[in-house]
Amino acid sequence: GENVEQHPSTLSVQEGDSAVIKCTYSDSASNYFPWYKQELGKGPQLIIDIRSNVGEKKDQRIAVTLNKTAKHFSLHITETQPEDSAVYFCAALFGNEKLTFGTGTRLTIIP
Amino acid sequence: DGGITQSPKYLFRKEGQNVTLSCEQNLNHDAMYWYRQDPGQGLRLIYYSQIVNDFQKGDIAEGYSVSREKKESFPLTVTSAQKNPTAFYLCASSILGVTGELFFGEGSRLTVL
Numbered sequence: 001g002e003n004v005e006q007h008p009s010t011l012s013v014q015e016g017d018s019a020v021i022k023c024t025y026s027d028s029a030s031n032y033f034p035w036y037k038q039e040l041g042k043g044p045q046l047i048i049d050i051r052s053n054v055g056e057k058k059d060q061r062i063a064v065t066l067n068k069t070a071k072h073f074s075l076h077i078t079e080t081q082p083e084d085s086a087v088y089f090c091a092a093l094f095g096n097e098k099l100t101f102g103t104g105t106r107l108t109i110i111p
Numbered sequence: 112d113g114g115i116t117q118s119p120k121y122l123f124r125k126e127g128q129n130v131t132l133s134c135e136q137n138l139n140h141d142a143m144y145w146y147r148q149d150p151g152q153g154l155r156l157i158y159y160s161q162i163v164n165d166f167q168k169g170d171i172a173e174g175y176s177v178s179r180e181k182k183e184s185f186p187l188t189v190t191s192a193q194k195n196p197t198a199f200y201l202c203a204s205s206i207l208g209v210t211g212e213l214f215f216g217e218g219s220r221l222t223v224l
Binding site: 004006009032034036041042043044045046049089093098099101102103104 | 115146151152153154155156169201203210212213215216217218
């Protein structure tokens with residue numbers, strides 16, 4: 001079936017260190033993989049996405065890598081700051097119509 | 112400002128009552144979605160609509176109903192048939208369907224007493 005697994009569920013890192021969140025997906029035909037950030041009391045917001053024709057995409061301190069053979073993709077945040085504390089969701093597109101989300105990672109940046 | 116507005120932010124309901132959550136967008140987006148968020152379960156799709164007067168069931172549509180009479184509006188009714196309605200509900204819209212960015216509202220938290 002259509003499934004996205006996300007790990008870890010919680011992550012604490014020291015300010016300035018890097019954070020990595022990993023997701024795996026079940027359908028090898030998936031071709032769109034966005035990442036959303038949800039701050040407390042707000043709706044999720046897109047922070048970066050990647051399509052299957054590239055292996056890596058960067059936007060300042062945030063990067064996403066995609067390994068289509070292994071069916072996994074990862075979010076990398078470098079030089080973490082307190083405002084990076086939030087819940088992060090990965091997602092994968094199945095069948096061009098259905099975006100399935102992972103279960104979320106609560107990231108805490110320790111000052 | 113352009114965006115998605117959900118109301119109410121908090122709602123309490125007695126068992127056996129229907130309740131309607133409002134979602135309005137002024138982004139001129141064709142596609143709109145309703146997701147349910149429960150702790151440790153991510154976001155699950157309830158219903159979605161890609162054009163006015165048309166909508167499709169998502170993964171967990173049982174006990175819910177929607178309408179799409181106007182492009183700007185996509186209300187969700189949580190009926191008494193929904194066995195476990197206490198949750199955080201998120202509405203979203205997009206210009207390109209799910210292959211583009213989803214813009215989310217700030218959510219409505221429903222508690223059934």
